[in-house]
Structures are given as C-alpha cells and as structure tokens.
Amino acid sequence: METVSISSRLNKSMRQQYLSLPQGEKCMVTYVWIDGTGRELRSKTRTLDSEPKDIQDIPVWNFDGSSTYQSDGSNSDMNIVPVCMFRDPFSLDPNKLVLCEVFNFDHSPAQTNHRNSCNRVMEKVKEHCIWFGMEQEYTLYGVDERPFGWPANGYPAPQGPYYCGVGANCAYGRDVVECHYKACLYAGVKIYGTNAEVMPSQWEFQVGPCEGIDIGDHLWIARYLLHRICEDFGVIASMDPKPLKDWNGAGCHTNVSTKQMREEGGRHEIDRAIEELRKKHSMHIRVYDASAGRDNERRLTGLHETASIHDFSSAVANRGCSIRIPRQVGEDNRGYFEDRRPASNCDPYLVTKAIARTCLLSSEE
Ligand code: ADP
Ligand code: MN
Ligand code: MN
Numbered sequence: 001m002e003t004v005s006i007s008s009r010l011n012k013s014m015r016q017q018y019l020s021l022p023q024g025e026k027c028m029v030t031y032v033w034i035d036g037t038g039r040e041l042r043s044k045t046r047t048l049d050s051e052p053k054d055i056q057d058i059p060v061w062n063f064d065g066s067s068t069y070q071s072d073g074s075n076s077d078m079n080i081v082p083v084c085m086f087r088d089p090f091s092l093d094p095n096k097l098v099l100c101e102v103f104n105f106d107h108s109p110a111q112t113n114h115r116n117s118c119n120r121v122m123e124k125v126k127e128h129c130i131w132f133g134m135e136q137e138y139t140l141y142g143v144d145e146r147p148f149g150w151p152a153n154g155y156p157a158p159q160g161p162y163y164c165g166v167g168a169n170c171a172y173g174r175d176v177v178e179c180h181y182k183a184c185l186y187a188g189v190k191i192y193g194t195n196a197e198v199m200p201s202q203w204e205f206q207v208g209p210c211e212g213i214d215i216g217d218h219l220w221i222a223r224y225l226l227h228r229i230c231e232d233f234g235v236i237a238s239m240d241p242k243p244l245k246d247w248n249g250a251g252c253h254t255n256v257s258t259k260q261m262r263e264e265g266g267r268h269e270i271d272r273a274i275e276e277l278r279k280k281h282s283m284h285i286r287v288y289d290a291s292a293g294r295d296n297e298r299r300l301t302g303l304h305e306t307a308s309i310h311d312f313s314s315a316v317a318n319r320g321c322s323i324r325i326p327r328q329v330g331e332d333n334r335g336y337f338e339d340r341r342p343a344s345n346c347d348p349y350l351v352t353k354a355i356a357r358t359c360l361l362s363s364e365e
C-alpha cells in the first residue's frame with residue numbers, strides 16, 4: 001500500500017516552474033468518464049488548437065475499453081462524447097475538464113452510462129423544474145489501509161467530538177477538504193458547503209441545488225476533483241458506504257424539490273411525492289448503491305442515523321427516517337425533502353432518475 005503515496009512524495013514546488021510556462025493558443029482538455037465498474041473515474045488529456053468556448057467545440061474522442069472493464073480486446077474502441085465543460089483547477093485557465101458519456105462501437109450507451117437514460121427522464125419532467133442537492137460523504141484513508149490518522153492498532157476516541165469538529169484531535173485531514181472546496185469553485189462546480197462528519201477522517205461536501213441532469217454532472221466532477229487532490233496529498237478518498245461496522249457509515253443524502261413544492265403550500269406536493277416513494281421502496285434501494293442494494297445492507301441498519309433497509313419511514317426533522325422533511329420546511333409549509341437512503345458510492349444519475357420517475361411519472365406506468 002506504500003505505493004499510494006508515491007506521487008505525493010515528488011517535490012511539488014518544482015511543478016510551479018513548468019505549469020507557469022506560456023502555452024500559446026493551445027488548450028489542454030482532460031476528458032473524464034465513468035469506467036466499467038460504474039464507480040471509478042478515468043481521464044486522459046489532449047491538445048486543442050484553441051480554447052473551446054462551449055461543449056460543441058470539443059470533439060468526440062475514444063479510448064481502449066478493454067483496459068477499463070468496458071469491452072473485450074477484439075472490439076475495444078469506445079467513444080467518449082463531451083457533455084459538460086469545467087475549468088481545470090490543476091493546469092488552470094484556459095485548460096478544461098470535460099465530463100463525457102461513454103458509447104459502444106455501435107453507438108449504444110455503454111453499460112455503466114446511466115446519464116443517457118437519466119437525461120431522457122429529466123427531459124420528460126422539465127416543466128416541473130426539479131432541483132437536487134446531494135450530500136457526498138467520504139472517508140479519507142492513509143497508506144496503511146486504515147482511515148487517515150487512525151492508530152495502527154486500536155481506535156480513536158469514540159464518536160462525539162468529530163462532527164463539525166475543530167482542533168487537531170478532532171479534524172483529520174482538513175487540508176484536503178479546503179483544497180477541494182477551492183478547486184470546485186474554480187472549476188465551476190456548484191458546491192454548496194462542507195463539514196467534518198461523525199466518524200473521524202470522514203467528511204462531507206454538498207453539491208446543489210442543481211436542476212435535472214446537472215446534479216449528476218456536477219457531483220461526478222466534484223468526485224474527480226477530490227480523487228485528484230487526494231493524489232497530491234498521498235491519501236485516498238473512499239466512497240465505501242460502511243467502512244467500519246460500529247461507526248457511522250457514509251451516505252449521499254439526496255434533497256429534492258419541484259417548482260410546486262417550492263411554492264406556497266408546497267408541503268402537499270411533498271407529501272404526495274413521499275407516498276409515491278413509499279410504494280417503490282425496494283426498487284429505489286436497488287439503485288441507491290453501487291452493488292444493487294448490498295452495500296446499503298451494511299449501512300442502513302437502523303442505527304447510526306439511518307432507517308432500516310427493510311422499512312420506509314418519513315418525518316419532520318428525524319434523521320432516523322428514510323425521508324426527512326427539514327424542520328424549516330415543516331414550518332414554512334413548502335420547500336424540499338431529503339431522501340437519506342442513497343449510499344456514498346451511488347451513481348447520482350441512477351438515484352435522480354429513479355426519484356424523478358417515481359415522483360413525477362408514476363401515472364404514466
Ligand atoms: P443536512 O442538514 O441534511 O446535513 P446539508 O446542509 O448538508 O443538509 O445539505 C443540504 C442540501 O440541500 C444541499 O445539497 C443543498 O443544495 C440542498 N438544497 C437546498 N435547498 C434545496 C431545494 N429547494 N431543493 C433541493 N435541494 C436543496
Ligand atoms: Mn497507447
Ligand atoms: Mn449534510
């Protein structure tokens with residue numbers, strides 16, 4: 001495991017000399033895509049003759065799918081189609097990061113390209129102006145396969161002082177969090193906030209509110225930025241939903257509202273949507289983690305601020321429910337609700353697609 005810190009040990013001050021060299025009119029564009037695991041990201045970079053002004057200026061490209069668990073060697077070329085452009089906080093302006101959808105040689109969406117079908121649902125429900133905000137929890141790991149900063153043998157002091165904690169004995173790895181926040185702002189990711197979590201070395205950032213397909217795009221790029229920053233620091237950001245049995249797990253709470261929910265008296269519509277979600281609980285559980293529900297079996301135990309995976313529940317201000325209605329929303333009688341079931345390693349395209357369909361298209365089925 002020592003290898004995970006290798007690149008962080010290179011002399012980083014040397015970078016400045018080269019990164020500040022002029023690059024003329026040329027532009028570096030880094031294509032980012034989801035690989036065949038459906039949970040890991042890949043990227044590669046090419047030169048364009050000039051700075052792309054929008055997504056149409058960036059050409060389709062391809063990669064070797066046999067090396068990303070996406071195809072076999074005999075027919076390995078896969079296409080990456082740019083869908084969302086961000087500024088590159090590593091190589092700086094005018095260079096870009098571009099999130100891509102992956103397609104097979106026959107132009108069908110790759111097996112783990114869930115953006116494609118998500119986008120079709122989001123187009124269908126456009127008139128509802130559905131907004132999502134996702135709370136990405138994750139755990140920093142050190143080179144020793146232990147959460148970052150944990151003693152090699154034994155455990156840190158029990159949960160209690162760490163959530164939103166300050167001080168060297170409470171906050172493990174804040175440098176990563178602060179650099180990631182700045183990188184998101186620079187890139188153009190709609191980051192909403194961040195906090196230290198209940199388990200030491202566990203952190204959270206939130207993205208949103210974003211309309212429709214944008215939430216998946218922004219969350220995936222925010223994850224990409226996090227992994228790249230962790231590379232520099234020699235730590236790993238794990239999206240495992242339940243790193244340690246007796247400690248809080250990691251979720252990706254998904255906050256949802258439609259135009260109608262945000263308007264006067266919108267609580268009615270929130271309650272109606274929750275009743276639709278109740279009917280489809282098990283279908284949602286199947287797409288709320290990266291293992292068809294098995295990861296959430298470990299996490300949604302009914303303890304540690306979760307509801308049991310086997311029950312569906314909702315209430316105002318209750319963090320032991322599947323769905324929480326924030327207290328302020330209870331008071332205002334309008335706003336949004338929080339689906340607490342999605343796990344940290346979920347695909348936001350699958351989560352938001354399921355929510356949009358269940359809440360807004362159930363009468364069509
Ligand atoms: P929690 O109290 O559950 O920890 P956070 O402050 O971590 O909540 O996250 C709140 C999330 O709710 C953010 O991602 C934000 O974008 C999202 N959000 C706020 N207002 C709305 C809204 N009207 N519709 C959907 N999401 C919203
Ligand atoms: Mn090659
Ligand atoms: Mn939160």
Ligand code: MN
Pocket residue numbers: 135137197204
């Ligand atoms: Mn949290």
Ligand code: MN
Pocket residue numbers: 135253338
């Ligand atoms: Mn939450």
